[in-house]
Amino acid sequence: MELTVKIVSNKVEERKIEVSNSDTYERVLKKLNINPEEVVVLRNGKPVPEDEHVAGEKIAREEVTIIRIISEE
Numbered sequence: 001m002e003l004t005v006k007i008v009s010n011k012v013e014e015r016k017i018e019v020s021n022s023d024t025y026e027r028v029l030k031k032l033n034i035n036p037e038e039v040v041v042l043r044n045g046k047p048v049p050e051d052e053h054v055a056g057e058k059i060a061r062e063e064v065t066i067i068r069i070i071s072e073e
Helices: 025-031 057-061
Strands: 002-008 012-018 039-043 064-068
Touching: 025 039
Parallel strands: 002 064
Antiparallel strands: 002 012, 039 064
């Protein structure tokens, strides 16, 4: 299934990635080459734990945002 993720840092970027039923948010971050210690992951505006599974039929309709809390400078 395809997941659309909004990545917010100095700019806003939208990326699409393939996820499976067993993928967690930690795995999504790994696929995106993002260090989990540098970001907060939000689903529909609420923080989610890295070990939570992302897949499911409803995920395609949910908003997933990754906010960088550490600058890339």
